[in-house]
Amino acid sequence: MEFSRRDHLRGFIDADGSVGHTGQGLPFISLTTASAAVGACLRRYAKAVTGAARQIGRNARDGVFNVLCTKQAAVRLAGHLYYPDCLSLARKRAAAASLASWERPADMSVRPPGRRWKPGRTAFCWPTTTPVRRPSNWAAAKPPAPYACGG
Template structure:
């Protein structure tokens, strides 16, 4: 690909951010637009995207409008119309139009940390509960994205999280708190990384949190393999499967061996 290299942290971050806050539209004659709209307070990140792709002509504009939450909301939009750039986004797994429930991790090799940071900056939260416990959470309609978040939490912190839809609007809201949240924040937001300034500042505070001596720690549990994960193990290389599922290459290799043993036993 001439524009996107998702093995780079910054490009993977852009892709995750685009999947959450971006929109890809198509028009007649091969026309269309890739756009990301955010609050005007985050406009610096949009300018960083323009610098990230110097060979893709783009623009950053601002506007004010009334919303359900504010009488005067000021937003900023990054947009690009280059067809080849849009085609690369599609090839990597971005659907045209609004299909948030169909989103999934990239279909090409990618940097897992940058990608997850993009998802969190777009549709996640980083901070402290009212009781002072640090947390990192993600809100998504996509089961594949929720599973990826939980996989990365397990890989980085050892904490097991099982994604489930809430009853109110049927979206996923996986969250990690306390020690695992601090560990994840330190890994997810390294110094100088491309990120929303306010999220990076919150992550720095979360990473610095230490459990009070009187607070009891929860025991970590092992994460069971799902049929969907088994299919990834069968169809991808060990490295690709490990990155997508948020597991170690050793665990993926062991799982592949066990699946082969099971298949051989069924043939007997």
């Protein structure tokens, strides 16, 4: 039998992950792991499936990694990992199926993708004493178009 990264990662979610809705009703899928390799693997896989770039790092309290996808990214990832008739825990499969019906409310804004600074990029520093002026067309500017992964 050929190795399936999707099935392998679903096993990690079944064992040490969570799938469901937050207290505010937002869909999420997450994994807590002490393994940097597993955390990085899920992060890369989630980006490939959803387009959502996630940063991971060890948390201060436990020193473990928490990989989290929410909103549209969670819906896409859960739908991809928990496909029909897959081998999985029934309660996780049911939770993943419950995410599919979520739609972003019309009044919920979409957060634009973050741009992290990398060495070699030009950095601009504003002096704290100089007021920053908005462009004259600031009020008329259109918000950015929604991006594929949800935010």
